[in-house]
Amino acid sequence: MAPAIQCRDLRKTYDGKVEAVRGLNLEIQAGECFGLLGPNGAGKTTTIEILEGLLAPTSGQVTILGQTWKEHARELREVMGISLQETRLSEKLTVLETIKLFSGFYREPRAPVEVLEQMQLSEKADSWVGKLSGGQRQRLAVATALVGNPKILFLDEPTTGLDPQSRRQLWDIIRSFQQAGGTVLLTTHYMDEAERLCDRLAIVDHGQVIAEGTPPDLIERLGGHHMVEFQVDGTSNGDAIDVWRALPGVESVRHDNGLVCLNVREPHLTIPALLDAVEKEGSQLLHLTTRQASLEDVFVRLTGRHLRED
Amino acid sequence: MTVAQQTPPTRVPPAPSVRPPRNGRWSGFNHLLTARLLELKREPEVIFWVFGFPVLLALGLGIAFRNKPADITPVAIVAGPGADSALSLLQHSSRSSSIRATVAAEAEALQGFRLGKYDLVIVPSGPGSFQYRYDPARPESVLSRSEVDDALQSGAGRKDPLPTTAVASSEPGSRYIDFLIPGLLGMNLMNSGMWGIGFALVDMRQRKLLKRFVGTPMRRTDFLLALTSSRLVLMVIEIVLLLGFGVLAFHMRVQGSVFTILLLTTIGAISFGGLGLLTASRAQKIESVSGLMNLVMMPMWIFSGVFFSSERFPAMLQPFIKLLPLTALNDALRATILQGASLGAQTGRLLVLLLWGGISFALALRWFRWT
Numbered sequence: 001m002a003p004a005i006q007c008r009d010l011r012k013t014y015d016g017k018v019e020a021v022r023g024l025n026l027e028i029q030a031g032e033c034f035g036l037l038g039p040n041g042a043g044k045t046t047t048i049e050i051l052e053g054l055l056a057p058t059s060g061q062v063t064i065l066g067q068t069w070k071e072h073a074r075e076l077r078e079v080m081g082i083s084l085q086e087t088r089l090s091e092k093l094t095v096l097e098t099i100k101l102f103s104g105f106y107r108e109p110r111a112p113v114e115v116l117e118q119m120q121l122s123e124k125a126d127s128w129v130g131k132l133s134g135g136q137r138q139r140l141a142v143a144t145a146l147v148g149n150p151k152i153l154f155l156d157e158p159t160t161g162l163d164p165q166s167r168r169q170l171w172d173i174i175r176s177f178q179q180a181g182g183t184v185l186l187t188t189h190y191m192d193e194a195e196r197l198c199d200r201l202a203i204v205d206h207g208q209v210i211a212e213g214t215p216p217d218l219i220e221r222l223g224g225h226h227m228v229e230f231q232v233d234g235t236s237n238g239d240a241i242d243v244w245r246a247l248p249g250v251e252s253v254r255h256d257n258g259l260v261c262l263n264v265r266e267p268h269l270t271i272p273a274l275l276d277a278v279e280k281e282g283s284q285l286l287h288l289t290t291r292q293a294s295l296e297d298v299f300v301r302l303t304g305r306h307l308r309e310d
Numbered sequence: 311m312t313v314a315q316q317t318p319p320t321r322v323p324p325a326p327s328v329r330p331p332r333n334g335r336w337s338g339f340n341h342l343l344t345a346r347l348l349e350l351k352r353e354p355e356v357i358f359w360v361f362g363f364p365v366l367l368a369l370g371l372g373i374a375f376r377n378k379p380a381d382i383t384p385v386a387i388v389a390g391p392g393a394d395s396a397l398s399l400l401q402h403s404s405r406s407s408s409i410r411a412t413v414a415a416e417a418e419a420l421q422g423f424r425l426g427k428y429d430l431v432i433v434p435s436g437p438g439s440f441q442y443r444y445d446p447a448r449p450e451s452v453l454s455r456s457e458v459d460d461a462l463q464s465g466a467g468r469k470d471p472l473p474t475t476a477v478a479s480s481e482p483g484s485r486y487i488d489f490l491i492p493g494l495l496g497m498n499l500m501n502s503g504m505w506g507i508g509f510a511l512v513d514m515r516q517r518k519l520l521k522r523f524v525g526t527p528m529r530r531t532d533f534l535l536a537l538t539s540s541r542l543v544l545m546v547i548e549i550v551l552l553l554g555f556g557v558l559a560f561h562m563r564v565q566g567s568v569f570t571i572l573l574l575t576t577i578g579a580i581s582f583g584g585l586g587l588l589t590a591s592r593a594q595k596i597e598s599v600s601g602l603m604n605l606v607m608m609p610m611w612i613f614s615g616v617f618f619s620s621e622r623f624p625a626m627l628q629p630f631i632k633l634l635p636l637t638a639l640n641d642a643l644r645a646t647i648l649q650g651a652s653l654g655a656q657t658g659r660l661l662v663l664l665l666w667g668g669i670s671f672a673l674a675l676r677w678f679r680w681t
Binding site for chain 2: 052053054055074077078080082084086087088089090092093097098100101102103104105106107108109144148
C-alpha cells in the first residue's frame with residue numbers, strides 16, 4: 001500500500017530569494033500521527049501547505065495516498081480535512097450554519113450535528129462564530145476539517161494560543177480520529193504536544209529535516225535520558241567545561257543562561273563525581289536539579305537554539 | 311469477546327436517518343448562496359447602503375429639484391432717479407407674478423447679484439432708459455433679462471406684432487425625478503456589484519477563508535457564481551424598492567415591461583459583478599482594493615449620466631462615454647422605463663454591457679488569487 005503522505009526533495013523558494021523549504025523528504029504511513037516540530041520560520045507551514053495542495057512547490061514530488069495533486073486534486077480534496085494556521089470564519093454565521101456550509105462541499109459528508117457533538121460544540125450550535133472563545137473557534141476549525149469524513153487530517157499549529165484545557169480537548173479529538181483509522185499530519189512548536197500526540201515526528205529547521213523518529217527514539221539518540229542542571233559560583237565557565245565533560249556518564253555539556261546542563265546516561269554515577277569536582281575547584285553549588293530529557297533538549301542539542309526562541 | 315467488552319456502551323453510532331444524503335452537483339453552490347444571504351441579512355450596514363441610501367437620495371434630490379409652480383425671478387433696481395418708474399412698470403406688467411423686484415442701493419444690489427440673491431440688476435441710466443447687469447453664464451440670469459425686458463417694453467406700450475399663446479406642460483416622464491430614478495438604479499447596480507463583490511472577496515482573502523475553501527472539494531466557479539447570485543437577489547429587491555418609491559412618491563410612470571427591466575438590470579448586475587471580480591482578483595488588503603474600486607468607478611460617476619445627462623459633455627468625448635458600462639446601462643434603463651423601448655432596439659448597449667461583463671469575468675478567473 002502506498003504511504004498516506006510522501007514527499008521527495010521538496011523545495012520552495014519565494015520570489016526567487018527566500019528559501020523556505022530546502023530539500024525535504026517525508027514518508028507518513030496510513031494510521032500514523034506524524035508531527036513536524038520546529039521553531040517559527042522553520043518552513044513547517046510552507047511544507048504542510050504544499051502537501052495540502054494549496055501551494056505549488058518550486059521542485060520535488062508529492063504524493064498523497066499514491067496520487068498526485070496535478071492529476072487527482074478533486075479526489076484528494078474529498079479525502080482530506082485541513083485546518084490552517086489562521087482562518088477567520090465568517091463571524092455572522094452560526095456554528096451549525098458554518099459546519100453545514102462546509103459539509104455541502106463534500107460528496108459524502110458526516111452529519112453536521114454529529115460532528116458538533118463530537119467536538120463538544122452542540123451547546124454553541126446556534127451561536128454566532130464571532131461570539132466563540134479561542135478554544136471553541138479552534139474546535140470549530142477542526143470540525144470543518146472533520147465534517148468531510150476525511151482519511152487524512154492536516155493541522156497547522158492546532159493548539160497555538162489555547163489554554164491548557166482547550167489543548168487537552170483538541171488532543172483527545174485528534175487521538176480519537178487516529179484511533180478510528182485516520183492519518184494525521186500536524187505542525188507544532190510545542191514539544192510536549194509532539195511528545196504526547198505523535199507516533200513519529202520530524203524536527204525541521206531552516207527548511208530541512210534535521211532528525212526523524214519516534215519521540216523516545218529521538219531522545220535516545222541524545223545519548224542519555226537524563227538531564228542534570230546546576231549552577232556554581234565564581235569559577236570561569238570556559239575552563240570548567242572540560243572538567244564537566246570528563247565526569248563519568250556525561251554525554252554532552254552545554255551552557256544555558258548561566259546554568260550548566262549535562263546530558264547524562266547514569267545520574268547515580270555522575271552526581272557524586274560532580275559534587276567532588278565542585279569541591280575540588282573550591283567553588284559553591286548554587287543550584288542542582290535532575291530531570292528527564294525532552295524533545296526540547298534534542299532540538300537544542302541539534303541546533304544550539306531553543307524551539308521557542310524568537 | 312474481550313474486544314467487544316472494551317467498546318464503551320455509551321457511544322451509540324448515529325442513527326442512519328441523521329446521515330445526510332449524498333450531496334449532488336449543486337450542493338456546494340446552494341450552501342454558499344444560502345450562507346452568503348444569511349450573512350448579508352445580518353449586516354445592518356448592507357441593508358442601509360443597498361436599500362435605504364438610494365431611496366433617501368432619490369427623496370432628497372426629488373425634493374430639491376421638484377417642479378415648482380413657476381419660477382420667480384428676483385431682480386434688483388439700483389436706487390436713484392428712474393428707479394420708482396421701473397418698479398411701477400414691472401409691478402403693473404402682465405408678468406408681475408413671476409418677477410420680484412426690489413429697490414436697493416448700488417453696492418447692495420451688486421453684492422446681492424454676485425451672491426446669487428438677484429438674477430439681474432437694473433440700473434436706471436438717464437430718463438426713460440435702463441441698463442441690465444446680467445451674467446451670460448447663468449441661465450436664470452439670461453432668462454431674467456429677457457423676462458424683465460419684455461415686461462418693461464410692454465409696460466411702456468410696445469405692441470407685439472405676432473399674437474402668441476403658451477401652454478404649461480410638466481407631465482410625468484419629463485421631470486428631473488423621472489430622469490434621476492433610472493440613473494440611481496444604474497449607479498446602485500454598479501456600486502453594489504463592485505463593492506459587494508470586490509469587498510467581500512478581499513475580506514475573505516484577508517481572513518484566509520478563500521484559502522480554506524479551496525482546501526475543500528468546492529468548485530471555484532461555484533463560489534464565484536454564488537457570490538454574484540447573492541447580489542442578484544439583492545438587486546431584485548433594490549429595483550422593486552426604487553421603482554416602487556418613484557411610482558408611489560413621485561407618480562412616476564413606468565412605460566417598459568417589468569420583464570425587460572428585470573433582464574436589463576440582471577445583465578447590468580452581472581456586468582458590474584465581473585468588473586468587481588476583476589478589480590478584486592489580486593488585491594490582498596481592503597485598503598488597496600478601495601483605491602482600485604474608486605479609480606474604476608470615478609469616470610462612470612462623472613461621465614455616465616447618473617445625475618445629469620451625459621450629452622452635456624463635448625462631442626469629442628461621446629464615443630468614449632458611450633462605451634462605459636454604466637452609460638450603456640443608464641441609457642438602456644431610461645429608454646425602457648421612460649419611453650418603453652424594447653430590448654431589440656438597444657442591442658448596442660446590451661453588447662457593451664455583455665462585453666464588459668464577459669471579458670472582465672474571463673480575466674478575473676485567469677488572474678484570481680485564492681490564497
